[in-house]
Amino acid sequence: MTVDSFRGIDPRSYTELVRLALAEDGRGCDVTTKATIAPEQRAKGIIRSKSECVLAGLDVALETFEQVDPGVVVTRLHEDGDWCCALEVVACVEGSAAGLLSAERTALNFVQRLSGIATLTHRFVAAVDGRTRILDTRKTTPTLRSLEKYAVRAGGGENHRFALDDGVLIKDNHVRVVGSISLAVAKARSFNHNLEVVVEVSSLEELNDAIEAGASRVLLDNFSIDDCGRAIVTYRDRVKIEVSGGVTLDNVEAIAALGPDYISIGALTHSAPAIDISFDVSV
Numbered sequence: 001m002t003v004d005s006f007r008g009i010d011p012r013s014y015t016e017l018v019r020l021a022l023a024e025d026g027r028g029c030d031v032t033t034k035a036t037i038a039p040e041q042r043a044k045g046i047i048r049s050k051s052e053c054v055l056a057g058l059d060v061a062l063e064t065f066e067q068v069d070p071g072v073v074v075t076r077l078h079e080d081g082d083w084c085c086a087l088e089v090v091a092c093v094e095g096s097a098a099g100l101l102s103a104e105r106t107a108l109n110f111v112q113r114l115s116g117i118a119t120l121t122h123r124f125v126a127a128v129d130g131r132t133r134i135l136d137t138r139k140t141t142p143t144l145r146s147l148e149k150y151a152v153r154a155g156g157g158e159n160h161r162f163a164l165d166d167g168v169l170i171k172d173n174h175v176r177v178v179g180s181i182s183l184a185v186a187k188a189r190s191f192n193h194n195l196e197v198v199v200e201v202s203s204l205e206e207l208n209d210a211i212e213a214g215a216s217r218v219l220l221d222n223f224s225i226d227d228c229g230r231a232i233v234t235y236r237d238r239v240k241i242e243v244s245g246g247v248t249l250d251n252v253e254a255i256a257a258l259g260p261d262y263i264s265i266g267a268l269t270h271s272a273p274a275i276d277i278s279f280d281v282s283v
Contacts, residue, residue: 008080009150014060017143018067021106030102043097043283045104047111049084050276054122056080056154057114058091060147064107069099081118081154090277097283104279114151115275121155121268123249128256132263135160135242139266148269160264168192169219171200181206185213198242207231211239219264221245229258 047061055078065072072095078084093100124134136152137160138145149159161167168188170181178184181199188197199210200219204227210218218235220228222245232241242262243255255263 009059009147011059011063013146013150015063015067017147018060018063018106018110021109022064022067022103025106026102030098033098033101037098037101039096039098041097041283042095043100043281044092044094045100045279045281046089047091047093047107048087048089048278048280049115050278051086052119053084053115053275053277054118054155055082055084055090055111055115056118056151057111057147060114061107061111062091062093064110065093065095065100065103068103069095071095072099083122097281100279100281104281108277108279110147112274112277113272114147114154115277116272117148117151117269118155119275120272121152121157124247124252124263124265124268125156127249127253128263129253131256132260133158134268135262135264136268137244137264137266138163139270141269152268155268157268168195168197169200170197170215172202172221181209182213185210185215189214200244204231207235211235215239217242217261219244220260225251225254225258228255228260232258232260 049055058078058080062074072093075092078090084090121134128134134157136149136157140148145162149162152159161169170184170188174184175181178187185197185199188195196216198217198219199215200221201207201210202221207218207220217240219242220231223231223243228243235241236259240261242264243260244264247255247263247265252263
Protein backbone atom coordinates (compact mmCIF):
# COMPACT_ATOMS: atom_id res chain seq x y z
CA MET A 1 0.00 0.00 0.00
CA THR A 2 1.25 3.43 -0.97
CA VAL A 3 -1.02 6.41 -0.43
CA ASP A 4 -1.90 7.72 -3.92
CA SER A 5 -1.87 11.40 -2.99
CA PHE A 6 1.30 11.17 -0.90
CA ARG A 7 4.38 13.04 -2.05
CA GLY A 8 7.87 12.91 -0.62
CA ILE A 9 9.55 15.52 1.51
CA ASP A 10 12.01 18.18 0.37
CA PRO A 11 15.52 17.25 1.63
CA ARG A 12 16.06 20.88 2.60
CA SER A 13 13.58 20.34 5.43
CA TYR A 14 15.70 17.72 7.16
CA THR A 15 19.40 17.99 6.22
CA GLU A 16 20.11 20.48 9.00
CA LEU A 17 18.02 18.48 11.48
CA VAL A 18 20.12 15.42 10.68
CA ARG A 19 23.32 17.39 11.19
CA LEU A 20 22.13 18.62 14.57
CA ALA A 21 21.01 15.14 15.63
CA LEU A 22 24.37 13.64 14.71
CA ALA A 23 26.18 16.38 16.62
CA GLU A 24 23.96 15.74 19.63
CA ASP A 25 24.73 12.01 19.55
CA GLY A 26 28.41 12.18 18.68
CA ARG A 27 29.55 15.23 20.60
CA GLY A 28 32.79 15.11 18.61
CA CYS A 29 33.74 11.44 18.64
CA ASP A 30 32.26 7.93 18.73
CA VAL A 31 34.88 6.59 21.11
CA THR A 32 33.68 2.97 20.99
CA THR A 33 33.87 2.74 17.21
CA LYS A 34 37.14 4.66 17.05
CA ALA A 35 38.69 2.33 19.60
CA THR A 36 37.57 -0.92 17.98
CA ILE A 37 37.04 -0.45 14.23
CA ALA A 38 39.83 0.15 11.71
CA PRO A 39 39.23 3.23 9.51
CA GLU A 40 39.58 1.18 6.31
CA GLN A 41 37.09 -1.52 7.36
CA ARG A 42 34.06 -1.86 5.07
CA ALA A 43 30.66 -3.29 6.02
CA LYS A 44 27.09 -3.78 4.87
CA GLY A 45 23.98 -2.88 6.82
CA ILE A 46 20.36 -3.98 6.48
CA ILE A 47 17.44 -1.86 7.70
CA ARG A 48 14.56 -4.17 8.58
CA SER A 49 11.06 -3.55 9.89
CA LYS A 50 10.44 -6.01 12.70
CA SER A 51 6.67 -5.44 12.71
CA GLU A 52 4.00 -4.38 10.23
CA CYS A 53 4.09 -0.66 9.53
CA VAL A 54 3.70 2.19 7.11
CA LEU A 55 7.23 3.32 6.37
CA ALA A 56 8.13 6.97 6.91
CA GLY A 57 11.47 8.67 7.43
CA LEU A 58 13.58 6.35 5.29
CA ASP A 59 14.96 9.30 3.34
CA VAL A 60 15.94 10.95 6.61
CA ALA A 61 17.61 7.80 7.90
CA LEU A 62 19.59 7.38 4.70
CA GLU A 63 20.62 11.04 4.82
CA THR A 64 22.05 10.28 8.27
CA PHE A 65 24.32 7.57 6.87
CA GLU A 66 25.29 9.78 3.93
CA GLN A 67 26.28 12.68 6.17
CA VAL A 68 28.60 10.44 8.18
CA ASP A 69 29.98 8.66 5.10
CA PRO A 70 29.38 10.55 1.82
CA GLY A 71 30.58 7.47 -0.09
CA VAL A 72 27.92 5.13 1.29
CA VAL A 73 26.04 3.08 -1.32
CA VAL A 74 22.29 2.86 -0.76
CA THR A 75 19.84 0.25 -2.08
CA ARG A 76 16.16 1.05 -1.50
CA LEU A 77 13.68 -1.79 -1.39
CA HIS A 78 10.78 0.38 -0.17
CA GLU A 79 9.79 4.04 -0.18
CA ASP A 80 8.10 6.22 2.40
CA GLY A 81 4.35 5.58 2.35
CA ASP A 82 4.77 1.86 1.62
CA TRP A 83 3.16 -0.81 3.77
CA CYS A 84 5.88 -3.12 5.11
CA CYS A 85 5.38 -6.60 6.52
CA ALA A 86 7.07 -7.91 9.65
CA LEU A 87 10.75 -8.81 9.15
CA GLU A 88 10.82 -7.15 5.74
CA VAL A 89 14.05 -5.51 4.56
CA VAL A 90 13.39 -1.89 3.58
CA ALA A 91 16.88 -0.76 2.56
CA CYS A 92 20.54 -1.75 2.49
CA VAL A 93 23.63 0.42 2.90
CA GLU A 94 27.28 -0.33 2.22
CA GLY A 95 30.28 1.74 3.18
CA SER A 96 32.68 2.54 5.97
CA ALA A 97 32.02 0.22 8.90
CA ALA A 98 32.83 3.04 11.31
CA GLY A 99 30.41 5.35 9.53
CA LEU A 100 27.58 2.82 9.58
CA LEU A 101 28.04 2.15 13.28
CA SER A 102 28.28 5.82 14.25
CA ALA A 103 25.16 6.76 12.26
CA GLU A 104 23.04 3.76 13.26
CA ARG A 105 21.23 5.07 16.34
CA THR A 106 20.39 8.48 14.94
CA ALA A 107 19.15 6.98 11.66
CA LEU A 108 16.92 4.49 13.48
CA ASN A 109 15.57 7.16 15.84
CA PHE A 110 14.25 9.10 12.85
CA VAL A 111 12.73 6.20 10.92
CA GLN A 112 11.25 4.47 13.98
CA ARG A 113 9.57 7.65 15.22
CA LEU A 114 8.20 8.72 11.84
CA SER A 115 7.05 5.22 10.88
CA GLY A 116 5.18 5.06 14.18
CA ILE A 117 3.28 8.23 13.31
CA ALA A 118 2.53 7.03 9.78
CA THR A 119 1.33 3.65 11.03
CA LEU A 120 -0.97 5.06 13.70
CA THR A 121 -2.38 7.54 11.17
CA HIS A 122 -3.02 4.70 8.72
CA ARG A 123 -5.00 2.83 11.38
CA PHE A 124 -7.26 5.83 12.00
CA VAL A 125 -7.71 6.41 8.26
CA ALA A 126 -8.60 2.76 7.72
CA ALA A 127 -11.08 2.85 10.61
CA VAL A 128 -13.11 5.72 9.13
CA ASP A 129 -13.07 4.11 5.66
CA GLY A 130 -13.36 7.33 3.67
CA ARG A 131 -16.33 8.73 5.61
CA THR A 132 -14.39 11.74 6.87
CA ARG A 133 -10.90 13.26 6.75
CA ILE A 134 -8.32 12.57 9.44
CA LEU A 135 -6.24 15.60 10.47
CA ASP A 136 -3.26 16.10 12.74
CA THR A 137 -2.69 19.08 15.09
CA ARG A 138 0.19 21.31 16.18
CA LYS A 139 0.94 18.94 19.09
CA THR A 140 4.32 18.05 17.64
CA THR A 141 7.88 17.70 18.91
CA PRO A 142 9.59 21.12 18.81
CA THR A 143 11.74 21.48 15.66
CA LEU A 144 10.40 18.20 14.21
CA ARG A 145 7.00 19.45 13.05
CA SER A 146 7.77 19.27 9.33
CA LEU A 147 8.89 15.65 9.64
CA GLU A 148 6.03 14.57 11.91
CA LYS A 149 3.38 16.17 9.71
CA TYR A 150 5.06 14.56 6.70
CA ALA A 151 4.69 11.19 8.45
CA VAL A 152 0.96 11.87 8.93
CA ARG A 153 0.67 12.37 5.16
CA ALA A 154 2.63 9.15 4.58
CA GLY A 155 -0.02 7.35 6.61
CA GLY A 156 -2.88 8.78 4.57
CA GLY A 157 -3.87 11.61 6.89
CA GLU A 158 -3.98 15.32 6.22
CA ASN A 159 -2.33 18.28 7.88
CA HIS A 160 -4.17 20.84 9.97
CA ARG A 161 -2.46 24.23 10.38
CA PHE A 162 1.31 23.94 10.11
CA ALA A 163 1.91 27.16 12.02
CA LEU A 164 0.09 30.05 13.62
CA ASP A 165 0.08 32.12 10.43
CA ASP A 166 -1.80 29.46 8.43
CA GLY A 167 -5.27 30.47 9.57
CA VAL A 168 -7.45 31.70 12.39
CA LEU A 169 -8.33 29.20 15.12
CA ILE A 170 -10.15 30.89 17.98
CA LYS A 171 -9.77 28.77 21.10
CA ASP A 172 -11.21 29.05 24.59
CA ASN A 173 -8.34 31.17 25.87
CA HIS A 174 -8.79 33.68 23.04
CA VAL A 175 -12.48 33.97 23.95
CA ARG A 176 -11.68 34.48 27.63
CA VAL A 177 -9.34 37.37 26.79
CA VAL A 178 -11.59 38.98 24.16
CA GLY A 179 -14.84 38.47 26.07
CA SER A 180 -17.09 36.54 23.69
CA ILE A 181 -17.08 34.30 20.65
CA SER A 182 -18.98 36.84 18.56
CA LEU A 183 -16.50 39.61 19.29
CA ALA A 184 -13.52 37.33 18.61
CA VAL A 185 -14.96 36.29 15.24
CA ALA A 186 -15.74 39.91 14.34
CA LYS A 187 -12.18 40.96 15.15
CA ALA A 188 -10.78 38.10 13.08
CA ARG A 189 -13.01 39.02 10.12
CA SER A 190 -11.95 42.67 10.26
CA PHE A 191 -8.28 41.66 10.47
CA ASN A 192 -8.40 39.65 7.23
CA HIS A 193 -11.60 38.94 5.30
CA ASN A 194 -9.94 36.17 3.28
CA LEU A 195 -8.90 33.92 6.15
CA GLU A 196 -10.97 30.94 7.18
CA VAL A 197 -12.16 31.50 10.74
CA VAL A 198 -12.32 28.30 12.79
CA VAL A 199 -13.82 28.44 16.27
CA GLU A 200 -13.31 25.84 18.98
CA VAL A 201 -16.47 25.25 21.01
CA SER A 202 -17.13 23.14 24.08
CA SER A 203 -20.94 23.17 24.21
CA LEU A 204 -23.97 23.31 21.94
CA GLU A 205 -24.61 26.88 23.15
CA GLU A 206 -21.12 27.97 22.12
CA LEU A 207 -21.60 26.17 18.80
CA ASN A 208 -24.71 28.20 18.08
CA ASP A 209 -22.89 31.41 19.05
CA ALA A 210 -20.01 30.59 16.67
CA ILE A 211 -22.32 29.89 13.75
CA GLU A 212 -24.39 33.03 14.37
CA ALA A 213 -21.13 35.02 14.49
CA GLY A 214 -20.16 33.73 11.05
CA ALA A 215 -17.51 31.09 11.74
CA SER A 216 -16.30 29.27 8.63
CA ARG A 217 -15.78 26.07 10.56
CA VAL A 218 -16.38 24.87 14.10
CA LEU A 219 -14.28 22.49 16.14
CA LEU A 220 -16.30 20.39 18.58
CA ASP A 221 -13.90 19.99 21.48
CA ASN A 222 -14.45 16.95 23.70
CA PHE A 223 -18.15 16.64 22.83
CA SER A 224 -19.94 13.46 23.80
CA ILE A 225 -21.01 11.16 20.96
CA ASP A 226 -24.63 12.19 21.52
CA ASP A 227 -23.85 15.91 21.40
CA CYS A 228 -21.68 15.43 18.32
CA GLY A 229 -24.63 13.75 16.64
CA ARG A 230 -27.01 16.59 17.58
CA ALA A 231 -24.56 19.23 16.39
CA ILE A 232 -23.92 17.56 13.06
CA VAL A 233 -27.59 16.87 12.30
CA THR A 234 -28.59 20.43 13.22
CA TYR A 235 -25.76 22.43 11.64
CA ARG A 236 -24.09 20.37 8.94
CA ASP A 237 -25.73 22.45 6.18
CA ARG A 238 -24.53 25.75 7.66
CA VAL A 239 -20.90 25.18 8.59
CA LYS A 240 -17.99 22.77 8.25
CA ILE A 241 -17.71 20.63 11.37
CA GLU A 242 -14.56 19.18 12.91
CA VAL A 243 -14.51 16.82 15.88
CA SER A 244 -11.53 16.78 18.22
CA GLY A 245 -10.60 15.72 21.72
CA GLY A 246 -10.72 12.22 23.17
CA VAL A 247 -10.67 10.51 19.78
CA THR A 248 -9.29 6.97 19.91
CA LEU A 249 -9.20 3.93 17.67
CA ASP A 250 -12.03 2.55 19.81
CA ASN A 251 -14.45 5.40 19.09
CA VAL A 252 -13.31 6.99 15.82
CA GLU A 253 -15.52 4.73 13.69
CA ALA A 254 -18.62 5.75 15.65
CA ILE A 255 -17.67 9.43 15.36
CA ALA A 256 -17.08 9.12 11.62
CA ALA A 257 -20.49 7.50 11.19
CA LEU A 258 -22.08 10.74 12.43
CA GLY A 259 -20.79 12.54 9.34
CA PRO A 260 -18.35 15.27 10.45
CA ASP A 261 -16.23 16.90 7.76
CA TYR A 262 -13.03 16.35 9.74
CA ILE A 263 -11.67 14.55 12.78
CA SER A 264 -8.47 15.99 14.24
CA ILE A 265 -6.30 13.84 16.49
CA GLY A 266 -3.38 15.14 18.52
CA ALA A 267 -2.32 11.59 19.39
CA LEU A 268 -1.12 11.02 15.82
CA THR A 269 2.00 12.99 16.63
CA HIS A 270 2.23 13.25 20.40
CA SER A 271 1.47 9.63 21.35
CA ALA A 272 2.36 7.38 18.41
CA PRO A 273 4.51 4.43 19.55
CA ALA A 274 7.76 4.01 17.65
CA ILE A 275 7.99 1.09 15.24
CA ASP A 276 10.63 -1.55 15.99
CA ILE A 277 13.13 -1.25 13.13
CA SER A 278 16.52 -2.93 13.28
CA PHE A 279 19.90 -2.35 11.66
CA ASP A 280 22.08 -5.43 11.23
CA VAL A 281 25.70 -5.09 10.08
CA SER A 282 27.87 -7.70 8.38
CA VAL A 283 31.33 -7.59 6.85
